[in-house]
Amino acid sequence: MMKRIKTLETRNLCESAKKGGCGECQTSCQSACKTSCGVANQKCENADK
Amino acid sequence: MVHQYQLNGYNIVLDTCSGAVHVVDEVAYDIIAMFESHTQEEIVAAMLEKYQDRDDVTAEELRACIGDVQALKDAGQLFTPDTFADMAGTFKERSGDVVKALCLHVAHTCNLNCSYCFASQGKYHGDRALMSFEVGKRALDFLIEHSGTRTNLEVDFFGGEPLMNWDVVKQLVEYARTQEEPHHKKFRFTLTTNGMLIDDDVIGFANREMSNVVLSLDGRKEIHDRLRVDYAGNGSYDRIVPKFQKLVEARGGRNYYMRGTFTHANPDFTNDVFHMADLGFTELSMEPVVCAPDDPAALTPEDLEIVKEQYEILAKDMLRREREGRPITFYHYMLDLTGGPCIYKRISGCGSGTEYMAVTPWGDLYPCHQFVGEEAYKLGDIWNGVTNTALRDEFRACNAYARPECADCWAKLYCSGGCAANAYHATGSIRGVYEAGCELFRKRIECAIMMKAAEEAAEEEA
Numbered sequence: 001m002m003k004r005i006k007t008l009e010t011r012n013l014c015e016s017a018k019k020g021g022c023g024e025c026q027t028s029c030q031s032a033c034k035t036s037c038g039v040a041n042q043k044c045e046n047a048d049k
Numbered sequence: 050m051v052h053q054y055q056l057n058g059y060n061i062v063l064d065t066c067s068g069a070v071h072v073v074d075e076v077a078y079d080i081i082a083m084f085e086s087h088t089q090e091e092i093v094a095a096m097l098e099k100y101q102d103r104d105d106v107t108a109e110e111l112r113a114c115i116g117d118v119q120a121l122k123d124a125g126q127l128f129t130p131d132t133f134a135d136m137a138g139t140f141k142e143r144s145g146d147v148v149k150a151l152c153l154h155v156a157h158t159c160n161l162n163c164s165y166c167f168a169s170q171g172k173y174h175g176d177r178a179l180m181s182f183e184v185g186k187r188a189l190d191f192l193i194e195h196s197g198t199r200t201n202l203e204v205d206f207f208g209g210e211p212l213m214n215w216d217v218v219k220q221l222v223e224y225a226r227t228q229e230e231p232h233h234k235k236f237r238f239t240l241t242t243n244g245m246l247i248d249d250d251v252i253g254f255a256n257r258e259m260s261n262v263v264l265s266l267d268g269r270k271e272i273h274d275r276l277r278v279d280y281a282g283n284g285s286y287d288r289i290v291p292k293f294q295k296l297v298e299a300r301g302g303r304n305y306y307m308r309g310t311f312t313h314a315n316p317d318f319t320n321d322v323f324h325m326a327d328l329g330f331t332e333l334s335m336e337p338v339v340c341a342p343d344d345p346a347a348l349t350p351e352d353l354e355i356v357k358e359q360y361e362i363l364a365k366d367m368l369r370r371e372r373e374g375r376p377i378t379f380y381h382y383m384l385d386l387t388g389g390p391c392i393y394k395r396i397s398g399c400g401s402g403t404e405y406m407a408v409t410p411w412g413d414l415y416p417c418h419q420f421v422g423e424e425a426y427k428l429g430d431i432w433n434g435v436t437n438t439a440l441r442d443e444f445r446a447c448n449a450y451a452r453p454e455c456a457d458c459w460a461k462l463y464c465s466g467g468c469a470a471n472a473y474h475a476t477g478s479i480r481g482v483y484e485a486g487c488e489l490f491r492k493r494i495e496c497a498i499m500m501k502a503a504e505e506a507a508e509e510e511a
Contacts, residue, residue: 002117003110004077007126008505010386013068013395013462014125014132020391021143024201026237027150027405029468033308033380034207034241034263034418035167035339036471036486039398040463040494041383042390045201 011044022046051128052459053082056499057365059506063498065459066133069126070386072502076106077114084118085128133462137396137450141403146435148195150203150400151188152407152418153221155180156214160245162280165312165346167339171209173422178410179214184431185221188408191431193232205239207407207418212246222258239263241308243277244289247296256300264293267309268321268335275314276346294329305332306380312338312346316355319363326370326377334380337489339419339474353485357492364496368503382497395449398465402428402444416444419470444469447479454482460491 024045029036050065060078062071073081076096083092093111100106121127157178159171171177189204196202204225206218218240225236240255241263255262266289267273274284297305307330311318318335325333337356338346348356363379370376399405402416409421412431420426429436447469449461467483467490475483 002114004074004114005117005121006072006505007121008070008072008386008501010068010070011389011391012125013066013392014129016391017133017136017393021140021393023144023147023149023199023393023404025390025394026201027203027400029399029401029405029417033334033336035310035336036468036490038381038463038490038493039390039394039465040497041380041385042394043385044388044390044394046391 019046019048022048050131050457050459051081053078054495056361056495057368057503059499059502061495061498061502062127063459064127064129065462066129066131067126068386068462069121069129070498070501071121071127072505076100076111077118080111080114081118081127084115084122089115133392133396134450137448138446140393140397141445141448143393144404145197146195146403146441147197147199148192148404148406149199149201150205150405151192152205152207152405153180153185153188154208154407154409154418154421155185155206155211155218155221156209157410158213159208159210159243160213160279161210161243161277161285162282163277165276165310165338165340165344167419168209169422173409175422180217180408180410182217182220182224184408184410184412185217186224187412188431189221189225189228191434193228193234195434196234200233200235201237202234203237203239205241207241210243210245211240212242212251215246215251219254222254237261241265243285244292245279245285247289247292252296252299255296260304262296262300262305263308263334264296264305265309266290266293266307266325266330267311268315268318269324272315272321273309276312290328297330302331306334307332308334308336308380310336310338311348311356313348313352314346316348316352317359318356319359319366322363322377322379323366331377332380333377337486339471341474348485350485353488356489360489360492360496364500368500368507371504372507381493382500384494384497384501386501392462395462395465397448399468401469402441402447416440417470419468420473443479452480452482458487458491460487460494463494464490 025042052063060073096111237260239261240259243265270286273286277285307325407415407418407421414428415421435441449466455461469479471483471486472481473479
């Protein structure tokens with residue numbers, strides 16, 4: 001247990017390189033903004049992650 | 050690469066390449082800032098001096114904290130080296146020529162006359178036109194034919210105002226549904242509308258068939274009616290708000306966005322977000338205007354500073370609403386730290402010009418809706434496919450590592466190098482950088498991650 005550091009649970013991007021890239025997730029701009037690129041709020045749809 | 054920032058009482062450390070997020074106290078915050086450039090003993094000495102009035106800061110305890118930092122580094126959660134640059138260019142090539150999403154411009158016309166419209170009142174600087182069923186059907190067939198092994202296909206009904214061609218929208222949805230089973234595809238439809246023509250038929254059909262609806266509302270009546278006017282110059286607020294409320298209620302309050310644009314007239318846009326919340330809407334999106342710098346609606350450098358403050362105000366207020374049990378969602382603050390996109394997506398971006406294209410009423414293909422009307426950016430058409438392959442390759446080469454300006458940016462795996470259309474409009478090149486947009490983007494991500502830290506802290510307290 002670290003006294004001064006709390007690490008939030010996150011998806012490890014380096015690990016995701018191994019099984020990522022199925023391409024099933026939504027195109028980023030499609031759902032709401034239509035005028036900027038942000039991918040961080042997209043959901044992963046990989047059934048095999 | 051590590052990014053450290055302090056916001057709303059939280060000390061936050063982001064490890065760009067692993068995606069790790071650490072919430073730390075001020076001592077660890079300082080230690081991490083010195084860690085890569087100082088020896089352990091130098092760090093201990095500096096911390097003992099800085100925190101000399103604190104009993105809990107001892108040499109032994111500082112060494113333990115330095116050990117924790119080293120352990121995180123060893124575990125690939127801090128100071129993770131960037132190993133993605135070499136593979137970045139190959140990610141989009143892996144998907145070949147797959148197309149999985151289309152923005153169908155079913156109506157290049159509009160019943161509103163908003164001066165700030167990037168689509169030039171729906172005409173995209175061209176003629177008014179409605180897409181025929183035949184063209185739309187061919188677009189859907191084109192999508193199926195080029196979707197490869199992808200199951201999920203997305204189609205947005207866009208304009209102009211798509212409800213001005215509503216019968217064709219319905220026919221296209223019905224046609225697409227008949228094609229799902231034979232081709233093993235699943236269509237997800239979205240509709241972006243100004244609301245003027247919403248009626249019970251639209252509500253019933255949209256709520257049954259559209260996985261998302263995007264409803265254009267700029268917030269406060271005086272703000273909305275300033276620019277979102279009909280051709281007689283009358284504001285549209287009073288006509289559309291009751292329709293939106295009816296649609297959203299019938300939809301069960303889910304899978305929609307109230308989507309507003311803020312301009313020089315309202316850099317204090319959080320008041321418009323809160324107004325939408327007061328109207329009973331909870332799924333909210335508010336975007337900075339996209340227009341030429343000399344347009345009166347354009348945000349000024351002074352506005353940008355206000356907007357950045359507003360993002361903080363919004364994040365803090367959303368946390369308050371959450372605590373009070375009446376949360377709202379803001380599109381740009383939706384981060385799923387555990388179930389979000391993989392590195393492929395984070396590097397590749399939105400897919401404009403490759404996996405995602407826009408189709409005009411005449412069946413021409415463009416890299417995305419924001420390029421429609423720019424003749425140099427025509428990719429081909431739905432009968433002959435992409436014929437301007439050099440242009441497609443240019444878009445394929447766009448990724449989080451394509452721009453030298455992004456090399457040292459901690460946010461590049463959140464924005465994927467940014468919006469090609471924004472870059473083009475700001476610099477004349479899709480490989481340019483829209484710096485003002487970057488500044489706002491970074492602020493939004495900082496706020497979104499701070500909210501995650503706050504939510505985690507609240508959960509622990511509970």
